[in-house]
Amino acid sequence: MVSDAWKAHVALLLVQLNYGGYHVIAKLALSGGINQLVFCVLRDVVALAILGPLAYVKDKETRPIFSGYFLFSFFFLGLTGIFGNQLLFTLGLNFTSPAYAAALQPAIPVFTFLLALTVGSETVNWQRIDGKAKVGGVLVCVAGAMVMALYKGPVLLGDGFSDLNLQGMAMAGKPAPEPVSWLATLLIDAGVDMWHIGVVCLIGNCFCLATYIVYQAPLLSNYPALSMTAYSYLFGAGLMSLTGCFFANGPSDWTLTRTEIACVLFSGIVASALNYWLLTWSNKMLGPSLVALYMPLQPLASSILSRIFLKSSLYLGSGIGGGLIILGLYLVTWGQRKGERLALTSQRRMLNTPHYMKGESSLKVNDPPLKVLYHRGPSNLSSPPLPVSQTWQPLYD
Numbered sequence: 001m002v003s004d005a006w007k008a009h010v011a012l013l014l015v016q017l018n019y020g021g022y023h024v025i026a027k028l029a030l031s032g033g034i035n036q037l038v039f040c041v042l043r044d045v046v047a048l049a050i051l052g053p054l055a056y057v058k059d060k061e062t063r064p065i066f067s068g069y070f071l072f073s074f075f076f077l078g079l080t081g082i083f084g085n086q087l088l089f090t091l092g093l094n095f096t097s098p099a100y101a102a103a104l105q106p107a108i109p110v111f112t113f114l115l116a117l118t119v120g121s122e123t124v125n126w127q128r129i130d131g132k133a134k135v136g137g138v139l140v141c142v143a144g145a146m147v148m149a150l151y152k153g154p155v156l157l158g159d160g161f162s163d164l165n166l167q168g169m170a171m172a173g174k175p176a177p178e179p180v181s182w183l184a185t186l187l188i189d190a191g192v193d194m195w196h197i198g199v200v201c202l203i204g205n206c207f208c209l210a211t212y213i214v215y216q217a218p219l220l221s222n223y224p225a226l227s228m229t230a231y232s233y234l235f236g237a238g239l240m241s242l243t244g245c246f247f248a249n250g251p252s253d254w255t256l257t258r259t260e261i262a263c264v265l266f267s268g269i270v271a272s273a274l275n276y277w278l279l280t281w282s283n284k285m286l287g288p289s290l291v292a293l294y295m296p297l298q299p300l301a302s303s304i305l306s307r308i309f310l311k312s313s314l315y316l317g318s319g320i321g322g323g324l325i326i327l328g329l330y331l332v333t334w335g336q337r338k339g340e341r342l343a344l345t346s347q348r349r350m351l352n353t354p355h356y357m358k359g360e361s362s363l364k365v366n367d368p369p370l371k372v373l374y375h376r377g378p379s380n381l382s383s384p385p386l387p388v389s390q391t392w393q394p395l396y397d
Helices: 002-030 036-058 068-095 098-104 107-119 129-150 178-189 194-219 225-247 258-286 288-293 297-310 316-352 369-373
Strands: 155-157
Touching (some): 002 258, 036 068, 036 258, 068 098, 068 194, 068 225, 098 194, 107 129, 107 288, 129 288, 194 288, 225 258, 288 316, 297 316
16 A cells, blocks of 8 residues: 555646646647637647546446446536636637746646545544644645746756746647637627626636536545546546537537647557546545645646757746745655554554443443343453452342
């Protein structure tokens, strides 16, 4: 179990590195090109084409019988984690700005932690040191994410002029795809401030991803992670495809260049299929709170990869924020381990406690003689049982 836990930590780090590489490639290859909604549709279809056959082969013998409960659960996961997550981020990014989108992403671990406490996926004992470590780790991690999003600071590496400003850019493309312009026109006519609508969309994006992570946690005890991811993408890709077909400008939006095709394939295989599978499996190993706490590392991974491959600048804010996030992850991990050890110690004490120390109900007049014979008096709870001759008490004077 310990080795699986560390594998899950490595998997979550790999997920953030994959997303960092995806941000770099998307910014470099798709700027000013493909319609963002069409891009979401195509990457989801590619991911489903990969996950579906793999899940069928790998989990064929272990997958439980499909039921109405699983049908609703997978639809809900696809609606929140795939469709709602991507669409709301696209709308929010276009109505606000990449910087503001990055500033709201620290809400994901907060929402996840609160939802997990509400449904019982996570437990916190506020009086013990492990509970305080968990809460403190979440706060430190969120503080680190806020520092990365809001504080730039002086340049640590680079010249300061080639920054691609990749923080928060989950996708690039045309600044105003058709659903955005259509919805913008409708809302402007109604007198609604587009910036506020964008903020609501970004908050909804964070809440959808938190809901996806928390809701799937109890299901993973009964369903394989790969099959759950595949079914989630089945419904999510279906909803996204319907939306894309309805709102796309025309056939020209579905015509891609070679560079765009390569980016779609990378996004579908790595950023969607592989990452969502690893996230789901890690959720089973570590729980929803730790999975969500790794999310703020995406900007740091983007900055590091941009520095390596694109020679962009690395700033002090990214270093300080990344350090705080790592410290927060350590505190939460330590708190979980400490809580598990305390629970195990408590169980061992209960198992090793002699039967006469656990307490029994007092005798009644109509108790059977055998119970009366082996009754231990309350005055001898800390000593071995007395001989039968000293234990026997007559029922009647």
